[in-house]
Amino acid sequence: MRIIHQRPYHPFATKRTTGHLIGLSIIIFVPLLFLLLFSYVAKISLPSLFENLGISLFRMGTACIISIVLGWLLAVFFYKGKRGDIALPVFDILQSFPISAILPIAVFYLGSSGIVVIMFLVLEIIWPILFSILSSLKLIRRDFIEAVKVSGISGLDYLHFFLIPVTTPGLITGTIIGLGNGWESLVATEIIVHTRLGLGNFFNAFSSNPQVTLLGILAFLAVIFSINKSIWLPLLEWSHNKMEE
Amino acid sequence: MTNKLITIENIYKNFGGKGKSNFETLKDVSFNIIKEEFLVLLGPSGCGKSTILRLLSELDQPSSGKITYEKDFSKEKMSFVFQQSAVFPWLTVGQNVELDLIGDKVPKEKRKILVKEELKEFGLEKFVKYRPRDLSGGLKQRVGLARAFVTGPKLIFLDEPFSELDIFTAEELRRELLRLWKKHDSTVVMVSHNIDEAIELADRIVVFSARPGQIKGIIKNELPRPRNPRSKEFFDMQDEIRALLKPENLE
Numbered sequence: 001m002r003i004i005h006q007r008p009y010h011p012f013a014t015k016r017t018t019g020h021l022i023g024l025s026i027i028i029f030v031p032l033l034f035l036l037l038f039s040y041v042a043k044i045s046l047p048s049l050f051e052n053l054g055i056s057l058f059r060m061g062t063a064c065i066i067s068i069v070l071g072w073l074l075a076v077f078f079y080k081g082k083r084g085d086i087a088l089p090v091f092d093i094l095q096s097f098p099i100s101a102i103l104p105i106a107v108f109y110l111g112s113s114g115i116v117v118i119m120f121l122v123l124e125i126i127w128p129i130l131f132s133i134l135s136s137l138k139l140i141r142r143d144f145i146e147a148v149k150v151s152g153i154s155g156l157d158y159l160h161f162f163l164i165p166v167t168t169p170g171l172i173t174g175t176i177i178g179l180g181n182g183w184e185s186l187v188a189t190e191i192i193v194h195t196r197l198g199l200g201n202f203f204n205a206f207s208s209n210p211q212v213t214l215l216g217i218l219a220f221l222a223v224i225f226s227i228n229k230s231i232w233l234p235l236l237e238w239s240h241n242k243m244e245e
Numbered sequence: 246m247t248n249k250l251i252t253i254e255n256i257y258k259n260f261g262g263k264g265k266s267n268f269e270t271l272k273d274v275s276f277n278i279i280k281e282e283f284l285v286l287l288g289p290s291g292c293g294k295s296t297i298l299r300l301l302s303e304l305d306q307p308s309s310g311k312i313t314y315e316k317d318f319s320k321e322k323m324s325f326v327f328q329q330s331a332v333f334p335w336l337t338v339g340q341n342v343e344l345d346l347i348g349d350k351v352p353k354e355k356r357k358i359l360v361k362e363e364l365k366e367f368g369l370e371k372f373v374k375y376r377p378r379d380l381s382g383g384l385k386q387r388v389g390l391a392r393a394f395v396t397g398p399k400l401i402f403l404d405e406p407f408s409e410l411d412i413f414t415a416e417e418l419r420r421e422l423l424r425l426w427k428k429h430d431s432t433v434v435m436v437s438h439n440i441d442e443a444i445e446l447a448d449r450i451v452v453f454s455a456r457p458g459q460i461k462g463i464i465k466n467e468l469p470r471p472r473n474p475r476s477k478e479f480f481d482m483q484d485e486i487r488a489l490l491k492p493e494n495l496e
Contacts, residue, residue, distance in 0.1 A: 143331035146304050150325040151392075152348030161344060165335040244378045245334045 034219035056199040063121030071129035079137040095127035125178035132174030169239040251278040256310035272457040285443040288453030294436040324398040330389035339373040363395040383414035403435040461489045
């Protein structure tokens with residue numbers, strides 16, 4: 001018998017090297033440094049800065065969770081059969097719809113609330129998630145589908161042992177792309193909606209001061225980079241490793 | 246005959262339809278599968294051998310014709326071994342073997358025991374926590390076989406299970422398969438395009454024509470086991486099958 005690699009699988013295996021720890025520290029401290037600098041230059045109290053940043057991150061996080069749940073459910077329900085034949089062209093049209101064009105109307109009817117921001121963020125984030133999961137589902141090997149049928153697993157076992165693992169890589173890839181769209185829209189949506197709190201409010205207030213705005217953008221980018229580097233990229237690598245044959 | 250497990254009558258299978266070109270894969274196929282026999286379906290690529298396995302295991306439906314199972318046979322007692330093993334990369338070796346037992350609602354404690362026994366049977370006990378990507382092709386196919394045998398199936402379908410393996414590993418696994426078939430008193434239906442493999446393993450060989458697959462002949466193989474591939478009888482049988490598979494006979 002031949003074994004290619006002797007590598008028992010451990011679900012919580014992590015890299016524990018000095019380089020890894022230094023990298024992790026940089027990921028955490030660089031955004032903090034930028035935020036402190038921004039707070040100093042813009043003469044904003046730290047609690048106020050963190051409150052506004054926290055609110056924006058909360059909106060983004062909520063929109064992301066709603067998009068993941070909704071995108072996954074829609075993809076699983078509509079990926080094949082007659083339902084799919086009808087729904088997929090509709091999704092394709094909807095994803096091309098210029099959402100920001102109806103933002104002022106939504107504000108007019110629903111008011112300047114954080115919920116409107118979340119709703120519009122969902123409409124920005126959900127499409128890449130939905131289409132990436134659809135692509136994962138359509139690319140499942142035929143013999144995998146047949147092996148699952150033969151095994152007779154159903155219900156929660158089917159979800160746990162098959163459906164969730166095969167959709168996870170698509171979900172993670174889609175979420176990374178979706179969040180890219182989301183970060184881009186977050187500030188703009190908050191400015192248009194005129195929310196009292198949030199980063200949009202900040203950038204709006206400092207629009208006449210390019211230096212502070214630039215520093216704010218750099219701090220914002222550092223936060224996004226940290227989130228991607230510490231959460232999404234390791235998740236992407238983990239999911240691809242898991243599917244490696 | 247009372248020992249028939251499955252009767253296949255006038256099966257036709259077409260693929261395509263509705264906006265796609267329609268092509269006939271199987272044409273008027275009829276034969277029986279006898280209890281506890283080792284049956285090999287042999288024929289050129291694309292003649293519909295694998296399609297028959299999918300029809301028999303109810304993974305697909307025939308366009309017309311009838312497949313009848315013996316009255317007392319429970320369809321839960323069927324299992325399937327795939328050409329590329331179809332071992333799930335996201336599960337460990339142990340979880341892969343356990344999957345069919347979960348499907349059969351076997352209690353967790355009993356599952357643990359059965360998986361352990363089956364892994365030992367296939368020499369995989371060291372690899373219980375390994376992921377399939379860490380195993381060679383032969384070991385992966387062993388996992389596929391262990392998954393199929395763990396539930397104690399009475400009917401096993403194998404779709405060219407050794408075609409992607411090197412000759413030494415394939416030879417070893419063929420011996421293993423014969424041992425397990427006898428041990429479990431199960432019925433085996435295997436697809437192959439390898440004449441020597443068919444003669445080495447089968448009690449009966451169903452020879453198919455090129456697409457659309459039709460039965461060219463059913464050969465009874467009564468050579469004593471273990472079969473000697475250098476014997477005159479083995480060569481005679483090869484010639485008999487080759488004659489059926491000649492291009493002019495396949496048309």
